[in-house]
Amino acid sequence: MTVIAVLGAGKIGEALLAGLLQGGRSAEELLFTERHPERSAELTARYGVAGVEVTEAAKRADVLVVAVKPQDIEPVLAELAPLVGPNSLVVSLCAGLPTSLYERRLPDGVPVVRVMPNTPMVVGEAMSAVSPGKHATADHVALVTEMLATVGQVVEVPEAQQDAVTALSGSGPAYFFYLVEAMIDAGILLGLPRAVAEKLIIQSAVGAAKMLAETNEHPVILREAVTSPAGTTINAIRELEKHGVRAALLAAIEAARDRSVELGKAHE
Numbered sequence: 038m039t040v041i042a043v044l045g046a047g048k049i050g051e052a053l054l055a056g057l058l059q060g061g062r063s064a065e066e067l068l069f070t071e072r073h074p075e076r077s078a079e080l081t082a083r084y085g086v087a088g089v090e091v092t093e094a095a096k097r098a099d100v101l102v103v104a105v106k107p108q109d110i111e112p113v114l115a116e117l118a119p120l121v122g123p124n125s126l127v128v129s130l131c132a133g134l135p136t137s138l139y140e141r142r143l144p145d146g147v148p149v150v151r152v153m154p155n156t157p158m159v160v161g162e163a164m165s166a167v168s169p170g171k172h173a174t175a176d177h178v179a180l181v182t183e184m185l186a187t188v189g190q191v192v193e194v195p196e197a198q199q200d201a202v203t204a205l206s207g208s209g210p211a212y213f214f215y216l217v218e219a220m221i222d223a224g225i226l227l228g229l230p231r232a233v234a235e236k237l238i239i240q241s242a243v244g245a246a247k248m249l250a251e252t253n254e255h256p257v258i259l260r261e262a263v264t265s266p267a268g269t270t271i272n273a274i275r276e277l278e279k280h281g282v283r284a285a286l287l288a289a290i291e292a293a294r295d296r297s298v299e300l301g302k303a304h305e
């Protein structure tokens with residue numbers, strides 16, 4: 038039995054616990070740590086999983102999933118350091134923290150896998166990118182991939198690409214929320230009631246996302262299929278091009294990547 042402990046069962050940690058249970062793991066195979074006793078009791082009542090101290094989690098679990106905020110990492114590493122060894126596996130979900138930080142603070146040989154997930158994990162639709170640290174093997178990556186597949190899709194990337202991943206899929210949901218918000222405003226401008234505009238756009242987003250995911254067609258092909266000669270869509274596309282929306286997206290995502298690089302430098 039592989040025991041998995043989630044250290045910091047906040048939004049992401051709780052979503053992973055729920056996914057692991059749904060994916061077939063029993064409550065006995067799982068542990069979590071939380072700072073607030075009320076939150077801990079609430080999670081145990083909801084999932085039947087035991088809440089323990091970080092030290093106990095480190096002693097009992099084979100896999101330690103770190104899901105605290107990046108700024109809370111230091112005390113967690115200090116508690117883990119005397120208790121983990123090469124037979125443990127540390128999985129970091131913390132945005133921007135390199136595997137080298139864990140490798141420096143933990144005993145030599147502890148395998149670390151870094152993951153960049155995103156918020157749709159709370160509805161089982163995360164996009165997660167995994168990168169092995171210097172002591173992690175293909176088996177470690179396979180185990181982490183299988184764990185994360187219970188809450189969405191998973192890809193493996195070299196750690197050097199994690200800043201690009203952060204900018205693309207880490208922040209990605211925010212770009213879609215922003216677009217949806219702007220399109221709802223457009224509906225208001227055209228005189229639609231807010232509730233109707235919201236429903237029209239959210240369902241269009243869900244439908245478009247499902248078509249992208251399920252038809253395997255390139256987005257250009259899907260867009261061309263609704264862009265008829267002298268029709269309405271091409272008039273909208275002309276405005277999007279005129280206002281530089283494509284260039285704005287390229288620049289925005291590049292700026293997010295640059296900020297991720299900058300934040301990462303603090304941990305070198």
Ligand SMILES: NC(=O)c1ccc[n+]([C@@H]2O[C@H](COP(=O)([O-])OP(=O)(O)OC[C@H]3O[C@@H](n4cnc5c(N)ncnc54)[C@H](OP(=O)(O)O)[C@@H]3O)[C@@H](O)[C@H]2O)c1
Nearest residue numbers: 045047048049070071072104105106107109131132154156
């Ligand atoms: N949310 C996202 O979109 C997203 C995307 C990618 C990656 N991530 C990463 O996922 C991690 C978790 O994010 P989140 O949004 O789930 O944050 P969150 O809701 O704040 O969850 C973190 C949890 O860890 C607890 N915690 C902090 N220090 C602890 C300790 N020493 N022992 C036990 N529990 C401790 C916190 O308790 P308190 O309430 O007491 O602080 C909180 O419940 C972050 O590192 C973030 O970078 C998040």
